[in-house]
Amino acid sequence: MKQILTYPNPILKQQSFPVTNFGLETQAVIDKMLDIVGKSDYSVGLAAPQIGKLQRIIAVSEIEGERTRLLPLINPEIVFFSKETHEDYEGCLSIPFKVGLVERSTKIRIRALDRNGNKIKLKAAGLLAREIQHEVDHLNGLLFFDRTSADKIYNYTIKDGKWVIQKQALTAEGVTL
């Protein structure tokens, strides 16, 4: 996917700026992000810096059974992290063919704005909580590399839609964020 910046592009290490204008330009960035996540077979989330926009915008997927709802969050702030954490494989569109075992809080609470600038509050658990933590990290110039140790980063290939993690010769139902 050509439009996605990949590591080590220096933009990925920068802080993004809060969105203050909800006009056409911002709407176009949001639409583009939703389009990328919606069309991707294997990515469930995206942050604006990954398409070269240093704006605090993320798009995540809320997956409920067969249904997936795409959710844009503007200026998201995680205001609560559960002490309970969970370690799982995590990939990133900006870091092709690498996955990391990353520990994340299992539950979080978020304050954000919707695409019209209205305040929203939400709770997230499990995969959605992981997605949001990963994408908010992007807004602060952090990649999953920065959240784990080198011995927990592996190369992988994709076979039949699943990751084949090479070092461990295991197959995982991972997520790319």
Ligand code: CO
């Ligand atoms: Co990512």
